[in-house]
Amino acid sequence: MADVAKRAGVSVSTVSRTLRGLPTVSPDARRRVEEAARELSFVISRQASGLVTGKTGAVAVLVPTLKSWFVGAALSGLGAGLRGTGLDLLVYSVSDMADRAAFFDRLPARRNADALLVVSFDLTADESARLDGLGMPIVYVSQQAPGRASVYVDDVMGARHGVRHLINLGHRRIGYVHAARGPSGFSFSSQRRFLGYREALAEAGVEVDRRLVVDVAASGRRGAEEAVGGLLGLREPPTAIFAEIDQVAIEVMGVLRGAGLDVPGRMSVLGFDDHEMAEWMQLSTVAQPAEDIGRTAGELARSLIDDPDADPALHRVLPTRLIPRASTAPLGTTAPLGTSSPLPAPDAPDGTARTRD
Amino acid sequence: MADVAKRAGVSVSTVSRTLRGLPTVSPDARRRVEEAARELSFVISRQASGLVTGKTGAVAVLVPTLKSWFVGAALSGLGAGLRGTGLDLLVYSVSDMADRAAFFDRLPARRNADALLVVSFDLTADESARLDGLGMPIVYVSQQAPGRASVYVDDVMGARHGVRHLINLGHRRIGYVHAARGPSGFSFSSQRRFLGYREALAEAGVEVDRRLVVDVAASGRRGAEEAVGGLLGLREPPTAIFAEIDQVAIEVMGVLRGAGLDVPGRMSVLGFDDHEMAEWMQLSTVAQPAEDIGRTAGELARSLIDDPDADPALHRVLPTRLIPRASTAPLGTTAPLGTSSPLPAPDAPDGTARTRD
DNA sequence: CGCCTTCGTGACAGCGCTGTCACCGGTCGT
């Protein structure tokens, strides 16, 4: 910085003021400083400025994994939301138990970020208390925390709309497939989606049949085969299946088609998420705006950082959106064997939205 | 830190030494300091220590997107590789052109990280030069840069093995589907995989038929339909299709099955990546160890940071691995309509590896 | 024309650490 000052013929104070965009700099000095800074490709050291301002210029985000579609999309939106704010993104991916203990023991985010975002992370009471003691703004993403800022999607409503869509198509026996995920995250959405399923059935006067509710035990094909097998083995099998997440829905579709059952002719399948793959597979699904969630969380974090008086317990609930594609159809429709889109010259309209609610 | 010192009854110097793990601290003092630090939940401020040591304690990673399976997996591995080193992970996701210009103009990573990892990012000459002038260690991931450390997979060999697998199954007319991705990344792998395809054919004495090589223009089903339609419309259509990436392979499978063509009975399909979805879909593929790539990159970065004498141009080439699943089969096999795994009680062995090379 | 205000600027302390140096007591070698 001293170099820049010398080159521009001003003091370091003026350089600092210029580079921070303070108004009390003459146009002439400003120009000279900017030029000198460019020539020396000088950038301010966050470390040094942070030392005195007490700000780090970064937000930390704690995620249970980086290999999930949702986390990737949320981070992507978060990055977009932070752009132009000068805030950097510090990612702590904490999956196994050893990492986890280390993270909560050392709390490396402390003092190294201005805010912490916690994404889909199932916290123990101890961990939660530890974060509360952190003394920095926290935003919970895809989960709720009492008294803390949160951004999440209305999973209950989403699931209700999804199931209602199936009901409107004439389905009454609707299977539900829980996604058994690790112990580390996502349980908030999981519970709420199932609640929405039950509410939609109740609303339609359909009783919940526990035999129609199954778990995908393991990840991978095996679990889906067992779950679907269980459902099909019932005396009264379902005519539609609602899966908690798209991944499971896609596995279910694969298993059904592999067994020669046409989707949606013989079985409608509905997912939740709008995973990128859902479109490729023509899966009807309840979309959650993962990027918007990230972006919103970023904005919330920023307001918490900039404005100490901001309500630290602000909740933002984002809407879901039903996207009917070709994996759901009215009850009783029996499509030709094989599925919707023929080739090479498609002789049917594109499979999207073949019905409406 | 002064608080900790007071509480432990020692000087700040001793606290600093203890917390940094220097050996010249008596066991007694060490214990007292650690206790005091825990009680006050004190963590060292990277800002302040960085100011004097010149290290930031973070590595920056530049990615073209966060919504790609590969990037997620690589970051995940990177995180694992960095764990225990005390290095934090700073993520710069730069996709659109405006961001990009801003990033390379301001180079925010400068002085805020000890090393920069550049993942699958197609750089212009100017950008490349700008990074070279950064004066910090750089590791290129999933791409090569002359004179710079790089970690990548042997795409050529991977594609060769994949195509050889198809050839060993008796296929001779093998289609190739390019994945048209954005301008921002992945072109390195793209070129190399196609090269491997051609090499494998040459090796087997099969001439490359340009009509068998198609592009998926848009993302989404539409592009795949056109590509597959083009292939099937040929006088001599292929009997197998090799897709540059799993995403495209899965779309291709969906289109084929949607058109009533059995996979692999009528058409074998092979992908590249081993996207998580590939297993769910029983897609044969050439796996690239995305997490290992990330981990290796992290190790490389660390060695570059710790050891100034380390070769800044070290290349690490990781192997691919062919994973035959149920989407490829010997030429001439005609499976029953519908695919491999029946239900509820599977009466055939699991579809994995129905043949070997 | 002298006074007060405003604007632009420079000097300087100090943010929380680390590296260096000096120092002190005890142990070892001769």
Place this chain on the structure above:
DNA sequence: ACGACCGGTGACAGCGCTGTCACGAAGGCG
């Protein structure tokens, strides 16, 4: 028994910035 040595410790400067204060010059006012 004496100096050399070493493990353990504290004092202190200084890393690169920012915030505060003081100051001179220019402009506005009575």
